[in-house]
Amino acid sequence: MYEISTFYPQKIIDKGDSMATLIQEKVRQAVSILAEQDIDLWLIFVRETSVNSDPILPVIYGEATLTRQSALLIHRSGETIAIVGRIDAETTRLIGAYQTIIPCDGGISQNLLSELQRLNPAKIAINTSLSNVMADGLSYGMYQLLLKMLADTPYGKRLCSAEDIIAALNGRKTATEIDLIKAAIAETLDIYQHTYKFMNPGMTEKDVADFMHKQIADRNLLAAWTYEGCPAVNSGPDSPVGHAAPTDIQLEPGHLVHFDFGVQKDGYCSDIQRMVYLLRTEESEAPVEVLQGFDLVRQAIEAAREVLRPGVTGLEVDQAARKVIVDAGYPEYHYATGHQLGKRAHDGGGILGPQWEVYGDLPNQMIEKDQVYTIELGIALEGYGYIGLEEDVLVTEDGNVYLGEPQTQLVLK
């Protein structure tokens, strides 16, 4: 192959422009965020993104790669400019999110400088951040190149971080994005229904996971996270919950079976935990302690939902849910109560989490309308297994709504 491989324009056409529509929507959203944050220009500066990409690029340019040095300029006035290699110009045109496309054969510095001179921005945001990996796409080498290009201009001194732009843009889902997440959730819940019918005592965790993997493949979906651990399947008290792939442990009557599973459909993810109880021969209902444990987890999820609304912090939401578990005498869970959901199962930005060092400033960020969060927590029930539930919710103007039917009763098999 005699040129550096890039994305074929056909791909966008084949997908009926829905991908392009979404990118256009996100770029328009970025414009409004610039005005809100009083930043004149957002400058995305990349090269050979097939080798080293910028994590925000899929949101504002899509799956296509940019072969040579390229700059995307989004101005608060609504003007959008793409300075790209000639080889990528047609793809950029088809994406339709950039009004002006400047194809370059050599370097881009002259074109970039003349656009900056024309726009004369007072603040230029670039993709660098100490704490938010989604907003830290600019490499140190590219930063140095940019400073070189801007030497002898006033613009080098006008650079600032785009981390707040990226947190807002990635966090606030558009109507199209919410529909895509809903579609991923619907597939997930449907796969769960098929799995409940399929699973039976005597099968191993791996057998059940294989069935779910086949469902993913048959529906042309992808796993929402690392394939080996998506789904997680934990049957009974001896199954290692957490970072482990499904094992050869057999499903047995009297086991709680815990699932953690999500799919990626059309670029957007779901992330949902579900619970099944395997009845013993003499049982027609789960034991009372199992039902109580399930209800406690349900209550804690609803306690989080009571608090979750624009203007509160993720920390407050976490505390509400955590308190329910701890007050009932269970040890507190060693993870956050929720994270954002979108193009990735863990979509970055603020979390519904405790003030632990490892989470840095993420639990203190303000919840905003149109963000999508998971709410997830659990307890270990001695003799039966782990009870964990996870639901996906959308933050509304004054609260939140489920994006899929929540599990309110144990599934019995």
Place this chain on the structure above:
Amino acid sequence: MYEISTFYPQKIIDKGDSMATLIQEKVRQAVSILAEQDIDLWLIFVRETSVNSDPILPVIYGEATLTRQSALLIHRSGETIAIVGRIDAETTRLIGAYQTIIPCDGGISQNLLSELQRLNPAKIAINTSLSNVMADGLSYGMYQLLLKMLADTPYGKRLCSAEDIIAALNGRKTATEIDLIKAAIAETLDIYQHTYKFMNPGMTEKDVADFMHKQIADRNLLAAWTYEGCPAVNSGPDSPVGHAAPTDIQLEPGHLVHFDFGVQKDGYCSDIQRMVYLLRTEESEAPVEVLQGFDLVRQAIEAAREVLRPGVTGLEVDQAARKVIVDAGYPEYHYATGHQLGKRAHDGGGILGPQWEVYGDLPNQMIEKDQVYTIELGIALEGYGYIGLEEDVLVTEDGNVYLGEPQTQLVLK
């Protein structure tokens, strides 16, 4: 999913440790390169590589992701240290390339500092480069974090670029890597043989490409570059050669059919162009001008091979091949005569290319033993189509060898 997803240790075990063996081999090779380049320590500093990875990480850590802030330290003495989140420690242990694994629960700065104090390196290479994207994996935010960690120490002033380490490490293939590339080439040549049998006049370029895509899937391989353009199939004089996916153009008697195709097998790629001539009813041999064109392209490839050996530059190789084409009266081709091949079809580092601005310094780099290059070029033959060939060769001590049987005669159908 309640923790940031990482790689499941099982994956390495399932692959029979061959992946781990390869990573161990590359890390040992890195140690010898440090001694050769008189650099004491190579420091790879990353975080959440599932969101924003470092392009060299697959070579020295594999496909696994590093969840939290992590530092890999490779010392010229042969000592190797991985300071990683506790969640990733087991995976790191299974990779087996790092003798000391330091699991961290919070930040890594204290552990990193104490290792630096113990080793007291005079030169510390970090992944930053103005020109080599493979060597520019450190983000600007992470660079600033590193400087913060090293404040009040002498180490901040001892940082240098790892670009020469990375160019050498990625360029010089180990015996295991060469075997893997050979295996990818063997699959490719076999798929070509099946394709020659399958293809017939009346089919479209897309039909032929679909057949090859099915071969890729049936053999559990991946396309070596963007799926839509791998293979490229060009039939006859009207097919757009270059960056275009196969079209609805029909194969016809009297067409030259040009292929550009490669596969990825076990993480390594092939990249090979092949030529078929479709005989007209009355023909039992290709027309003389077609045979002459094919021979010219063959000659140019052999002219490049004559020059290609350790110690020459890629520019010299390019000139030798280009001269054959231009001397025969054809316009010179608008791309480089070759690029390196490995984990990626375009594997970075020096190229066999002309001194054009867009290639920067890449044509002037010295050829080294154990590098793998493509040699590829072509001419447009009026009335028949494009004649392009591409072979993959390994640089030896005093020359180079083909890694797969070259095409020395037109395939006739």
